[in-house]
Amino acid sequence: MTTTPTTSEFALVDIDHVHPHPRNVRRTVTGVDELAASIKSGGLHQPLVVAPAAADDAAGYTLVMGHRRLVVAPAAADDAAGYTLVMGHRRLAAVQSLGWAEVPCVIRYDLDTEAAVLEAMLAENMARTDLTPTEEGDAVQALLDLDVTPAKIAKAIGRTSKHVKDRAQIAGLTEKARTAVDDGQITISDALHLSKLDGDHELAERVERFIGTPNFRYTLEKALAEAEFNRKRDTILAELTETGATITDGPAAAGPDEVRLFLAQRPDDVTDPTVSVYVAEYQPWGGNSAPRVQWVQIRPRAEEDPTEGTTFVSAEKVPEDNEEDTAAEEAREAAARAVREEQNDKYRQERRDRETAQATRFRWLHEKWREGMRAEPGVRERQLRDLVAEDPDGYRMASNRQRLAPIIAGPDAELDGDDPALDPAGWSLDRLIFAAWWIHIGHDRDHDALGVAQSWDDGTVAYLQGLVDDYDYPLSTVEEAHIDEYEAFMADADQSAEDD
Structure with missing residues (x-):
């Protein structure tokens, strides 16, 4: 020995x-x-x-x-x-x-x-x-599995604890997504956001089908909004289950001798056998809003005043026997409501599409900000010229720097006016020029893009096209369709003017 x-x-x-x-x-x-x-x-x-x-x-x-x-x-x-x-x-x-x-x-x-x-x-x-990022992620995850702390791993490899945790998240992606990361088809930031869908395989697979296409980021944003909605919904359902409330898939149905009331607030006794609750499923136009919780109460029709002492939204009316005219009128009203609701759903969906496209743009610009806002030659000069044209008396860094929050801190971020991230003292010249341009010009043009295409102007289209030319931004099919819609609308307007 x-x-x-x-x-x-x-x-x-x-x-x-x-x-x-x-x-x-x-x-x-x-x-x-x-x-x-x-x-x-x-x-x-x-x-x-x-x-x-x-x-x-x-x-x-x-x-x-x-x-x-x-x-x-x-x-x-x-x-x-x-x-x-x-x-x-x-x-x-x-x-x-x-x-x-x-x-x-x-x-x-x-x-x-x-x-x-x-x-x-x-x-x-x-x-x-x-x-490769996934090789690094696998190695980090192997150490975490052996109970080595992120801080100790970070010290050993000369990185931050956040870097270690981010790489571990990438290690858990599907093989298709891992390959896309290593091949450069999606960025590390994309991969980290995709990892948030790990608990919903259907959503993750839906997004992965768009890897390598211009609609990848747009689809990812939609999926993230739906996943956040579903997490909130699951939390609400768990709390309702804990209270002993009767949970239904939709509004509880009333019998022939009953009336259904939609309560405007949570009842004091959620275990009342006449009371039930349902939580609305995700709708694409719902955005990031909280799930709708609707309490319903079923009461006997024979009661003299079934609504006494109860706050409610509406009560469904059931026509009495031999009231054929009333039933027909209600049927016509119901059909009209259905048409209006379908149209409203269409408008809400289109609005939600534009909001998702905006979130995608903000996330793209957020990554560019982290990289230093470097752009193609001539971009800074043009942005400065735009600023001079906007304010010929001279420019100073405006006080409303909070407009930069979604770009500096991410699409859903909100920053206080005195947040150190908004202090321009440490910004590079590229960032300073972009920030000045965005506060005075870019912010408003991006906001205009949330409206219907008929409300746009040439500056809105020029803004979107500028992101493509200056920062290699990949337009989604939704943005391309709205640009086409605007150009067709303007062409029709020009033709009508000539005809007049």
Whole structure:
């Protein structure tokens, strides 16, 4: 039995005793042939790093970190157990292809736990630039599974705790989404928002179908709004269940001798057998509003005054026998209400589509702000010219910088006027010019885009097209349709003017 050094030692190790780590941070080893040719001509410049494998592992060393350089750690007290490779998976593959019998290794005796090995592997690979987001996420999640805290992981890899938690979220995405992240089809920010749909596979799959299309972000925004609505609805239903209330899928039906009342407020006794409640399902035009909770009470029709002492919205009327004219009139009124409601639903849906498109634009601009608001050449000059045209007497940073809140902090954010994020002292020139332009011009044009296309003007269309030209913003089909609708409306107006 040899004495185990306290930290590490250098040794030539039988290449058959070095084993790649089964949870290697990198999923693929590339460029082996090129590296083998380099090693053959110039030798191996860096040893592998290994750690002692567990007693029940195959003899040798286990690769812990690295693809070009092998890093191993010492085996258990019985050296026959072998070593786990910590660093140098690619170099190990290269020297194996050259037929080497032994390989120089640094044996790390301090890497004596699975967590220590994984942490060392991740830290070594993070020093390089070609680790994919999902590879990093998988490694982070593996450490979290071993009860290593986000703060400790962050310190080991030189990142923030938020960075660690974000990468762990990416690790939980579906394979399609993970591939899209690594291929650059969707951004890290997109991936993090997509991960919020993890609890609703139907919503997530709906969004993933649009990966690689201009409507991906728009569909993602719609799905996030629906998911938030459903979370609120589930919370309300859980609370109602706890109180013992009778919950129905829709308004409880009244019998032939009963009347149904829609109560305007929650009754004092929610367990009253005559009272029930239903919570409306998500509607696309509902936006981020809270789910509608409707209390219903069924009372006998024979009561002299069934509404006495009760606050209610409306009571359904059931025609008496032989009141055919009344029934026919009510049928006509019901049909008219249905037509009006269908039209209102259409207007609400169109409004909601425009609101979702705006949220998508804000999230895009939010990412651009975080990147520094760098734009195509000439954009800043044009924005400054727009400002001068808007206020020829001179410009100063306006007090209403809160208009920038959805761009600086995200689509749903609200910032107080004295929030440090709104202090322009630390902004770059690009951000300063954009902020000035947005406060005076961009904000109003974006707000105009919430109206029907007939209320737009050329500035609204120019604003949307400017996002495409200046910041590579991908218009959704909804925005494209509204631009087409505006242009068709203006063409008709011009034709009518000529005819007159």
